[in-house]
Amino acid sequence: DLKKREVARLIREQLPGRVGALLHDFGRIADDQGLKVFAVGGFVRDLLLGEPNLDLDIVVEGDGIAFAEAFSREQTCRVRSHEKFGTAVIVFPDGFKVDVASTRVEYYLEPAALPTVETASLKLDLYRRDFTINTLAIVLNSARFGELLDYFGGLRDLREKAIRVLHNLSFVEDPTRVFRAVRFEQRLGFTIGKQTEHLIRSAVRMGFLDRIGGPRLLNEIIHILEEPRPYPAIARLEELELIKFVHPALDIAGDTDEILERAMRALNWYELLYTGQPCHGWMVYFLCLIRDLDEDAVNGICERLAIPARHRPLFTEQRRLAQGVLQRLQAFARRKLKRPQNSEIHRWLLPLDTEVLLYLMARLENEEARSWISLFVTRLRDQKTLLSGDDLKSLGVPPGPRYREILDELLQAQLDGKVATREQELEFVARKYLKNGKPSRSRG
Ligand code: ATP
Structure with missing residues (x-):
């Protein structure tokens, strides 16, 4: 079995030095x-x-x-504690965090009553966890530093690459664990144990999953969709008949695998651009999963998952816009000979969130059509006219709402390569909007 010395070696060799040192500090202070x-x-x-x-x-x-x-009296850090749960977070100046839990749980029976304190052992604490592979503990106290505690066969299951629950009522206790089982299985390349799979199928059959509240279900879906490669987990959810619990209309038909793989490539590409603009990866995948559903079904899903109001427009208005743009792009891609003008691409894509743009990339099989979107994200989206309203004024254009129109038209000309320099922009405005076609500084 894994010896103390081997675990201490893993700590030394696999973790940054300061994390190893921190583990020893915890032991000493304890x-x-x-x-x-x-x-x-x-x-x-x-x-x-x-x-x-x-x-x-x-x-x-x-x-x-x-x-x-006690730790924070010795080291530079802050502590945020949650008395109710007996937990604390140690936060270091650079933002590094450590979660601390107690095996001592205090139950407040009534607001006025004194807390009754129940001391539960480590073993009892670990027994409440989801899978055996998550129940391993390492002693940090100096004399026993590195000793591995394996009460529930976690080490065997790590070696057998098996996801197993600790007891038969695990999924009844907390049905979200079925989603966690699939996530760990796919992430680690493990297999859900035979008995555990059997328990999942019974929990599904008996409808326990309907008991999961919207926010918790959404949380599990987000976790799965934020794994580096979500498609295999989605396929496994389908196979275990879990997808239809999100919504009866949701199923992963035909080309879902290709679409999700393209979504993954689009997201990886976007991440490498370092635009500084965040993008919620899970939303891109989610848009792909609901691509063929009608608006009623999508609203039903938003309700079931308690999707927060601030995210709803993405799944309603934005999605509707996206379907229109998708059809246009596909029509252009089919015609082959003529590609859309940059100004057209700009006009169609400007109202769309980044998540929707990446969703469109996932939907387009045609590589050239995808390149129009990447062109928009990398270059067209941030393009600005060189002239401003002040310049129009000095040119002698009478101020008014037309300024917006003129600058828009100028931007289109610039996007399509008709004007490139300041001089050309001045000339463009003069030709189209001034009577004598010449810039004049005396008017206006
Ligand atoms: P990840 O890398 O996804 O964060 P993790 O194992 O650290 O994986 P967390 O979700 O951060 O998982 O949870 C921390 C620990 O809490 C887990 O190791 C697990 O044992 C326990 N845990 C989390 N959720 C549950 C649950 N629903 N039921 C039982 N135990 C849970």
Whole structure:
């Protein structure tokens, strides 16, 4: 079995030096306080798998908040604590965070009553977790530093590459775990264990998934769609008959695989551009998944998932605009000979959010049509006229709402390469909007 020394070596070799040092500091401070402290969960799982993960979760046997505060008296950091849950977050000056939980949970029976304190052991705390591979703990106290605690067969399941629940009621207790099972399975390249799959299928059959509240269901969907490669997880959800729980009309027919793969390439491409403009990857994939649904069904999905009001326009107005633009682009792509003018591309795409633009790239099979969108994102979107309203005024154009129109027209001319310099812009305006066709500084 994995020896203390081997785990200590993984900590030394796989983690940045300061994280390793931090683990030792936690152990030392817990020693001083007479507490036991452990690293747990996904962090331990990924350390043993050799996967990078710096989301450090610490469990203290005893009062985790007092522990975090003792730590902060010694090191430069802030502590945010949540008394109600017995948890704290240690935040370092550079933003690095560590989550601290207590095995001591306080239940306030009535507002006025004194808290009844229940001390649960580490083992009980780990028993509440989702899968065996997430129940491994590493002792951080100095004398036992690196000792691996494996109460529920997590190490065996890591070796067998199996996702297994701890007990038969796991999915009844928390049905969101079915989505987590699929996410971990696909991300890690593991397989859901036979009995666990059987339990998922029963939970589906018995309708337990309907009990998941909208925000939690959305949260799981977002997590899946933000994995580096969501398609295989989506296919697995379909296979387990989980997709239809999101909405009965949702299914992943025919070319969903190709579309999601193109969405992934579009997102990777966009990320490499470093535009500084954020883009919600999950929304791009989500637009792909709902592409063939009618508006009633989409509204139904938005309701079921409790999609926040600020995101709704993307799935309503923006989606509607996108379908129109998609048809135009496809029509152009089919004609082959004539590509749209830059000014046309600009006019069609300007009202669309980045998520919708990437969605369109995913929908277009034609490579040239996709290149029109990438041209828009990289060059056309930010193009501006060289002249401003002040310049129009000095030219002698009478001020008024026409300024907007003139500058728009000028921008179109610039997009289509008809004007490039300031002189050419001045000339363009004079020719079209001044009687004698000459710039004049005396008028207006
Ligand atoms: P990720 O890399 O996706 O963050 P993670 O394993 O760190 O994976 P989190 O969602 O951050 O997962 O959760 C942290 C830990 O909390 C997990 O290791 C898991 O054991 C536990 N956990 C999270 N959600 C549940 C749940 N629904 N039921 C039981 N345990 C859960």
